[in-house]
Amino acid sequence: MIAFSKINKQYGKQVLFVDASFQLNEGEKVGLVGPNGAGKTTLFRMIVGEERPDEGDVSVPRKVTVGYFRQDVEEMSGRSVLEEAIAGSGRLGALHHELEALQLAMSDPARSGEMDGILDRFGVVQEEYEHLGGYALESRTREILHGLGFDDERIDGDVGALSGGWKMRVAMARVLLGEPDILLMDEPTNHLDIESIIWLESFLNARAGGLLMTSHDREFMNRVVTKIAEIDGGEITTYSGNYDFYERERAIREANREAAYARQQAMLAKEQRFIERFSAHAAKAAQVQSRVKALEKIEKIELPK
Template sequence: MLAIQSVSLFAGTKCLLDNANLTLHPGQKVGIIGRNGVGKSTLFKAILGQQTLDAGQIAIPANWQIGYVQQEDLDSDLSALDYVLSGDTLYYQLINQLKKAEQQNDEAAMVALHDQLDHIQAYQVPLKAEQLLFGLGFEKADLSREYRAFSGGWQVRLKLAKALMQRSDLLLLDEPTNHLDIEAVAWLEQWLAAYSGAVLLISHDRHFLDQVVTGIALLEEQRIAFYSGNFESYERQRSMQLMQQQALLDKQKQRMQHLKSFISRFKAKASKAKQAQSRVKALERMEEIAPLQATNPFRFEFFNPDHLPDPMLQIEQVGFGYEVSKPLLHSVNLVLRAGDRIGLVGVNGSGKSTFLKLIVQELKPQTGKLFYAKGLKIGYFAQHQVEALDLDATPVQTLLRNFETITEQQARDFLGGFGFSHDQALSPIRHFSGGEKARLSLAVIVYQKPNLIILDEPTNHLDMDARDALDEALQAFDGALIVVSHDRHMLAGIVDQYWWVHEGQVSLFHGDLDAYLQQRLLLLKQQKLAKTEADTLTKQPGLVEESGLNKKQQRQQNAEQRKRLQQATQTQRKQLEKVNKQLVVKQQRMDELHALLADDAIYQADQLVQLNKLLAEQANCQSQLDELEMAWLVLEEEIEEIVKKFD
């Protein structure tokens, strides 16, 4: 096990940890939480031996391999697939040695290396790498592209995939959901839940933590406090602790009253809102954790709009593409009504950010029109706006430049609600963290008093307190919202309906977020097989037409082609069906084991035997799942090879 014993850590003269302790058992998954700057990332560096301890020790079993995301900025000429494969250092070294032996025609070395590769089941490694890349949103055509050809955000995904490829007993992940879309986050949740090793995970994403971890380690006041269970369990335990602190009682009562008033007001509207019940439940749950919320240093509040035109925006036959020959969006028709709360979903690259830029007129449509209601005022948050802040200006100067009527004292008072102290409000932005810059950009938007707020990944770089404050402010906002976010907790609390950007269209998705993600994950599992079959069947009619056959003959020949293809792959399909059934059974058992390990009671001293038994079963079950998934992929490959023969 990993044992952090009486550890003290300093950053310069600032004490981050003092006599801190934490124990991590094999297979245990623990979320590391705490406000920005408390030392979470520094603790990871200490575990990796990259940071010297000022006191105490960190004991790690000698045979444990640690997997982590390497931060070096490589200008690599490796392909995406080879870059990820290099994460499995044992496999990658043996493959390179084999290539060298082949070049030298060293038969003895080749035989020995093939034996070693067989021993580590090397045939499974490339398939695992492809599965990781597909899960993180890459397409088949991306596998052969060079690492350096990808943008920064996609390079982050490649680094994550490389880390997941490592043969590790302990996985350290620092904010792994940043730069992922919500579909990739959902896939990563499943991957980590099924991972048999131990995990230490830094994250500010509540839903992600709930789905993955069985314990929470809170870094606060230079100590580490451990809470068994997932994040929701932590919130209840922590809230009860805070309720017992008399110093918080008055503030807690005031906070509870505010929440009760808001919930009561919202319920009156909720009967007419789509999918409102989930939001009401989320708000009611806030009552349980009100003492925890009372400690939040941030207090955002969006001004209620003076005017709510209805409809706010009409989109008619809008099309756009960065290349005329390759339209990204076409014939989009939508209406945004006053009070609509929209979650914009779709895989990375589908056109979500482009669609938002069309709405805010940063881009002009190539076809169609957007009709804006009189009095519409849009507040737009996106990462490029954060990066455009004048780094030499102070927060106060930023507000004074943007709003002529505000006084310096009003600016200071207003910025205080966004967590900027007197000194910070007068400090150059250049020295701010990513989260502080994001909060300042949000402050500028709030002061604009918009009636339509558009947010493109607003929670990146925000810690949990800032996310909570933003979440509450958006819940109370009376205007319309359009939000792109990978934070499922935020979306569930503020969104009533979803617009899906898919295959050049933006349309209403009939269902909630869970239904959407289940559909995406199912498509992800089936995409490889479906694509190869579709390619074959769409190619055949073209060949038939060239031969000069009439339409009836074309249909007959296409039908015969499909029949032959079905017969040729019949054995593999039957086996696939059998494997799929086994996968369902094993995944259900994994879900049951995950629930058992999320129970606080299992980590009591008198339950250690049962805990070890469950962890062993989980590891065995995961091994069987891995074998079944590999069998599934092998069958897919066999079907693909047969399909190619029909091309």
């Protein structure tokens, strides 16, 4: 569904990706891990088109919708929490607010001369809104906001009066309400209490769409994702399992690589000793040259980073 093909990306001297490839398939729930500064946020930004790789391709099909929950929240004011959540719910939210504007226009005597056009537009918008399930929008919005810890008084209150943490929850509700094909979530549990985390876990597990998320909450990630993508050293490596599986498998791969590195170093040292010992012997010249050429062709194993 979303594919990164041999991407390269760097900022000045900081190299993030080197010929990195990765694919997020339909319906997959993937945890994105890596050291701070490895490029996790940059990966998200490339998916939504806010950045581009220096080389390589990022492919997102046109019909695929992407919702991005990020850690920086835009200004929210002048609406109720309910209206703010609905406003960010994609096409349905836009139709909802257009219907409200058209209803106001229909009751405005100053626009009586435009009434035929207003009524025609109202019919078109109402038909699409109903087709998309818009008349259940408010109840779905309240359900999501309740799940994220809002009571009815706060839902109907001024969004501008909320703290930064509660505004983060509103931003999350907006993304979830949009029902995108792919959810990108950057540390979704940061501002949630235990009850809201449990609700979010259930919500994400019930979704049929894809998910790519970062989280320092290991247990939350274990219960939600079925695949891990690790960014490290400019590469993206995938592991087919949850976070615990990733840690075990990564340790096994590192141990195997260290053993292979030690074996190769021993072999290289042995060959180098032969070359140094017989390099001045005419009778061994052919063998020496053969071994020198063989060493030059060997792909060196590097220790795990």
